[in-house]
Amino acid sequence: MAEVSSVPPLLSGNLAFFFDLDGTLAEIKPHPDQVYIPAAVRTLLQKMSVMSEGALALISGRSMSELDKLSNPFHFPLAGVHGAERRDINDKTHVVTLPPPVVSALHQQLSEALLLLPGTELEPKGMAFALHYRQAPEAADAILLLAQQMTQRYPELALQPGKCVVELKPLGIDKGAAIRAFMQEAPFIGRTPIFIGDDLTDEAGFKQVNALGGLTIKVGMGETLANYRLANVRMVYHWLGKLTQHIEQQKSDILRGEGYESLSRSL
Numbered sequence: 001m002a003e004v005s006s007v008p009p010l011l012s013g014n015l016a017f018f019f020d021l022d023g024t025l026a027e028i029k030p031h032p033d034q035v036y037i038p039a040a041v042r043t044l045l046q047k048m049s050v051m052s053e054g055a056l057a058l059i060s061g062r063s064m065s066e067l068d069k070l071s072n073p074f075h076f077p078l079a080g081v082h083g084a085e086r087r088d089i090n091d092k093t094h095v096v097t098l099p100p101p102v103v104s105a106l107h108q109q110l111s112e113a114l115l116l117l118p119g120t121e122l123e124p125k126g127m128a129f130a131l132h133y134r135q136a137p138e139a140a141d142a143i144l145l146l147a148q149q150m151t152q153r154y155p156e157l158a159l160q161p162g163k164c165v166v167e168l169k170p171l172g173i174d175k176g177a178a179i180r181a182f183m184q185e186a187p188f189i190g191r192t193p194i195f196i197g198d199d200l201t202d203e204a205g206f207k208q209v210n211a212l213g214g215l216t217i218k219v220g221m222g223e224t225l226a227n228y229r230l231a232n233v234r235m236v237y238h239w240l241g242k243l244t245q246h247i248e249q250q251k252s253d254i255l256r257g258e259g260y261e262s263l264s265r266s267l
């Protein structure tokens, strides 16, 4: 494995960009509703999307409707709920569901169980549920046990741990599969993928992007399959700014070179 403490190189060429959201494009907050992507960063993402002919997608544990709100007024290809929902460049959506009786039974059982764990919070996402304990760290073990019981009771579920959260999602979906699906479609196909993420759910994405010969970047500390590391969200913003400048410079150098060559030919 490469030295993961090293800052990622500034690439150019035909790139495809994949970004995790919480902890990567947005600072972690006490509550999920407090999260935002600064306006300047949203504008930078749009610029990168245009530069890559639309090959920029958000790959998140959040639902796609949340992702649209957080990236407003821009409209990107998305993978939400760890890949259970995906919206391609043509706005076609691909959704993995759970049987409705399972969803309603889970909702009821999880709501009742979390009532007994003060400070915890249930985030229902349709085909998945996030069990948050950031405001009640003492409930971490009880939350994990509850989620494990649910995966035993409902074999169509998988457990996804994260930062002060344990999630229940449909079995067989992950961020790696979502990135693989994008990479088989225009405008992503044939490009070199870059994926930046900070949490356990992002490791499947790192694995996939490494296999495709791309660049993988872990934000913050911790074991990872990523090849490079950025210290925090502010460093992500800084690196994205630098990368964008670098790509623009490369393009203008090429244009100047071509202009000079055609001028030389006409003389």
Ligand SMILES: O=P(O)(O)OC[C@H]1O[C@H](O[C@H]2O[C@H](CO)[C@@H](O)[C@H](O)[C@H]2O)[C@H](O)[C@@H](O)[C@@H]1O
Pocket (backbone or CB within 6 Å): 020, 021, 022, 023, 027, 028, 029, 030, 031, 032, 033, 035, 059, 060, 061, 062, 063, 123, 130, 132, 134, 162, 163, 164, 165, 167, 199, 201
């Ligand atoms: O894949 P991501 O974009 O990183 O989304 C992962 C989960 O993020 C949210 O929860 C996390 O961020 C919250 C706000 O900073 C924080 O309060 C919480 O403790 C974190 O677990 C979101 O609520 C989940 O739905 C996402 O799956």
